[in-house]
Amino acid sequence: MLLKIAWRNVWRNKSRSFIVISSIIVGVWALVAGTGFMNGFMVSYISDSINHNTSNIQVHHPAFSEDKDIQFYIENADAKAQTLRNIPGVTAVTKRVLVNGMIASAKKASGVEIRGLDIANEQQVTHLDSLLIDGAYFEGVKRNPVIIGAKLAEELHVRIRSKIVLTFSDKEGDMVSGAFRVVGIIKTSAVNLNEGTAFVRDADIQSLLGIGNNYHELAAVTQTLIEEQVVIGKYKNSYTEDLIEDWKEIAPELAYASNMFSNMLYILMGVILTALVFGIINTMLMAVLERIKELGMLMAVGMNKSKVFFMIVIETIFLGIIATPIGLLCGYLNVRFYNERGVDLSEYSKGLEAFGYSSDLFPYLEPSVYLTVAVGVFITTILGAAYPAYKAISLKPVEALHKI
Amino acid sequence: MSIIQAQNVKKTYNADTIPVHALNDVTLNVEEGEFTAIVGPSGCGKTTLLNILGGLDDATLGHVEIDGTSITQMSDSDLIDFRLHHIGFVFQAYNLIPVLTTKENVEFIMLLQKQDEKTRDARGMELLTEMGIADKADKRPSELSGGQQQRVAVARALASKPKFVLADEPTANLDSQSTKDLLDIMLRLNEEEGITFVFSTHDQRVIDRAKRIVYLDDGKIVNDVTVKK
Numbered sequence: 343m344l345l346k347i348a349w350r351n352v353w354r355n356k357s358r359s360f361i362v363i364s365s366i367i368v369g370v371w372a373l374v375a376g377t378g379f380m381n382g383f384m385v386s387y388i389s390d391s392i393n394h395n396t397s398n399i400q401v402h403h404p405a406f407s408e409d410k411d412i413q414f415y416i417e418n419a420d421a422k423a424q425t426l427r428n429i430p431g432v433t434a435v436t437k438r439v440l441v442n443g444m445i446a447s448a449k450k451a452s453g454v455e456i457r458g459l460d461i462a463n464e465q466q467v468t469h470l471d472s473l474l475i476d477g478a479y480f481e482g483v484k485r486n487p488v489i490i491g492a493k494l495a496e497e498l499h500v501r502i503r504s505k506i507v508l509t510f511s512d513k514e515g516d517m518v519s520g521a522f523r524v525v526g527i528i529k530t531s532a533v534n535l536n537e538g539t540a541f542v543r544d545a546d547i548q549s550l551l552g553i554g555n556n557y558h559e560l561a562a563v564t565q566t567l568i569e570e571q572v573v574i575g576k577y578k579n580s581y582t583e584d585l586i587e588d589w590k591e592i593a594p595e596l597a598y599a600s601n602m603f604s605n606m607l608y609i610l611m612g613v614i615l616t617a618l619v620f621g622i623i624n625t626m627l628m629a630v631l632e633r634i635k636e637l638g639m640l641m642a643v644g645m646n647k648s649k650v651f652f653m654i655v656i657e658t659i660f661l662g663i664i665a666t667p668i669g670l671l672c673g674y675l676n677v678r679f680y681n682e683r684g685v686d687l688s689e690y691s692k693g694l695e696a697f698g699y700s701s702d703l704f705p706y707l708e709p710s711v712y713l714t715v716a717v718g719v720f721i722t723t724i725l726g727a728a729y730p731a732y733k734a735i736s737l738k739p740v741e742a743l744h745k746i
Numbered sequence: 747m748s749i750i751q752a753q754n755v756k757k758t759y760n761a762d763t764i765p766v767h768a769l770n771d772v773t774l775n776v777e778e779g780e781f782t783a784i785v786g787p788s789g790c791g792k793t794t795l796l797n798i799l800g801g802l803d804d805a806t807l808g809h810v811e812i813d814g815t816s817i818t819q820m821s822d823s824d825l826i827d828f829r830l831h832h833i834g835f836v837f838q839a840y841n842l843i844p845v846l847t848t849k850e851n852v853e854f855i856m857l858l859q860k861q862d863e864k865t866r867d868a869r870g871m872e873l874l875t876e877m878g879i880a881d882k883a884d885k886r887p888s889e890l891s892g893g894q895q896q897r898v899a900v901a902r903a904l905a906s907k908p909k910f911v912l913a914d915e916p917t918a919n920l921d922s923q924s925t926k927d928l929l930d931i932m933l934r935l936n937e938e939e940g941i942t943f944v945f946s947t948h949d950q951r952v953i954d955r956a957k958r959i960v961y962l963d964d965g966k967i968v969n970d971v972t973v974k975k
C-alpha cells in the first residue's frame with residue numbers, strides 16, 4: 343500500500359510531477375546525447391589514428407626510438423613479422439624502413455620522414471591506398487615511385503608524375519640522393535602524414551641506404567583493443583631483444599586525449615546530475631511542505647519514520663522510473679540519428695583537422711553507457727529525495743498538525 | 747484499573763521566551779468504557795491535554811500512564827509504535843490520506859500493524875458498515891461530505907483495536923445534523939462495544955450527550971461531572 347500511496351502521490355500534483363519528469367528526461371537526454379557526441383569524437387579520433395597512423399602495436403630496435411639511427415634495425419624482421427602474424431587476434435602486419443631526410447622539388451625543399459613500405463601488407467595495416475586523392479597506389483612508373491601528402495605536394499608545387507629528390511645519410515654516414523616520381527597524393531587529417539612523410543617502396547630505399555633486406559619497424563593491427571596486451575606478451579615470450587609497444591605508448595598524446603575525454607564525460611555527467619539533484623530536492627521539498635499536515639497525521643496515528651522516509655523516496659524513484667527510460671530513448675534515437683547521418687563539422691574542421699580530427703563526426707555510445715546513466719540517475723533520484731524525506735521525518739506530529 | 751492516568755501534568759510553551767502555561771497541574775484518570783468530554787473555552791488547553799494524553803506531545807512536568815505503561819520517558823519512535831497499538835485518533839481535520847479510498851484509509855492502519863489482508867478486508871468493511879458508509883468504500887475522501895469523512899476517521903481510529911479513542915473537536919467543522927449523526931455512532935460504539943472515548947469540544951449539543959464532563963479553564967480542571975442518565 344506504501345507503493346500505492348507513493349504512486350498516487352506522484353499524480354496528485356500533476357504539473358509538479360510533470361516538471362520533475364521533464365527535467366529528468368531533459369537531463370538524461372542531454373547526458374546521453376552529449377556523451378554520445380563526445381565519445382564519437384574520441385572514438386573516431388583514436389580509431390583514425392590507429393587505422394592510418396600508429397596501428398595497434400609497433401616493434402622497434404630498443405635504441406632506434408631515441409634518434410632514429412638507421413643502424414638500429416630489427417634483426418630477422420621477416421621471421422618476426424611472421425611470428426606476429428601467427429598470433430591469434432592479429433589481423434595484419436607490415437614492415438617499414440624509416441629514415442629522416444630532405445625532399446626537394448624543382449622549386450622547394452623540405453624536411454621529411456621517408457617510409458619504405460612493404461606495400462602489399464601496408465594496405466592491410468594503414469589502408470594507405472584508401473587515403474589517395476590523386477594518382478594510384480605505387481603504380482604508373484617502374485622506378486622509384488613515391489606517394490606524398492596533399493599539403494606537402496602543395497608546398498613543393500608538385501603533381502602526379504612530378505620528379506622529386508630524396509636526400510639522406512646512408513649506413514656509412516655519407517649523403518645519398520635518389521630521384522623519385524610522384525605516383526600518388528594522399529589526404530588525411532593526421533598532420534604528420536599530410537605534411538611531412540614520403541612513402542616509397544621498401545626495396546628502393548633499402549638499396550640506397552645499404553642496409554640490405556632490413557627493416558626498422560613492424561606495425562601490427564589487432565582485431566580489437568582488447569587483444570593488444572596478449573599479443574605483446576606472446577611476442578615477448580619469443581623475442582626479448584626488441585621494444586614492442588601498444589598505441590598508447592607509441593602515441594602518448596592519444597592516450598592522454600582518451601583520458602581527458604573520459605574525464606570530461608564524468609564532469610559532464612557530474613554537472614548534469616548535480617543540477618538534477620537540486621531540482622529534485624527543490625520540488626520534493628515543496629511536495630513535503632504541501633503535505634505537512636497529512637504527514638503529521640500519519641506519524642500521529644502510528645506510521646513510523648522509516649516508512650514515511652521510504653514513502654517519499656519511493657515517490658521520487660517513481661518519477662525517475664517514468665522519466666529515465668524516456669530520456670534514454672530520446673538520447674539513444676538522437677545518437678543513432680546522427681550516427682547514421684554523421685555530423686558535418688567541416689565548418690569548424692579547419693581548426694579541428696590541425697588537431698587530427700576528421701571532419702565528419704559520428705556520435706556513438708557503448709550500450710553499457712546507457713546503463714551507467716540509468717544507474718547514475720537512480721542514485722541522483724535517491725540523493726535528491728533523501729533531504730526532503732529527512733525533513734518530513736524530522737517534523738513533530740503535533741507541530742505539523744497545527745501548521746495552518 | 748484506569749486506562750489513562752495523568753498526574754500533576756504541567757505544560758509550558760516557550761519556557762525560555764514568553765512562557766505560556768497551557769496546563770497547570772492537571773490530574774485526570776479515565777476508566778475503561780467512559781464517554782468523556784473535555785470542555786472549555788478556546789485556548790483553555792483542551793488540545794494540549796489531549797496531545798499529552800495521546801503521547802503526541804510531552805509534558806513539561808508530571809506523569810502519564812496509558813494502560814499501566816508510562817509514556818513520559820518514551821522515545822519518539824517507541825511512541826509512534828505505542829500509539830499505533832494503543833490509541834485511536836480523530837482530529838478536527840486532515841484525518842485521511844487523500845490518495846487512498848475510504849476503505850484503504852481504514853485498512854492502512856491495520857497494514858501498519860502488519861495484519862493480514864483477509865483480516866484487513868473483513869474488518870475494514872465491517873467498520874464502514876457500522877459507520878453507515880459502506881457504499882462509500884471506494885470513494886476518495888474528497889468525494890465525501892465533512893460528516894462522512896469524520897465517520898471514516900472514527901472507523902480508521904477503531905480499526906487498530908485501540909484501548910481508547912482520542913478525538914480533538916471532532917465535530918468542529920460539521921453541521922448540526924452531521925454532528926448528531928457522528929455522536930450517535932460514537933455513543934452506540936461506547937454503549938454496545940464498550941469503546942472508551944475522550945473528546946474535546948466547546949459545542950453545547952455535544953456536551954449534552956457526554957457521560958462525564960471535565961471542565962477546563964486556563965489550564966486547570968475546574969469541574970468534573972459524571973452525568974447520571
Ligand SMILES: Nc1ncnc2c1ncn2[C@@H]1O[C@H](COP(=O)(O)OP(=O)(O)O)[C@@H](O)[C@H]1O
Binds near residue numbers: 760789793
Ligand atoms: N505550540 C504552541 N506554542 C505556544 N503556545 C501554544 C502552543 N499551542 C498552544 N499554545 C497556547 O496554549 C494554550 C492552550 O492551547 P490549546 O491547548 O490549543 O487550547 P484549546 O485546544 O482549548 O483551544 C493557548 O493559550 C495557546 O495559545
Ligand SMILES: [Mg+2]
Binds near residue numbers: 794
Ligand atoms: Mg484546540
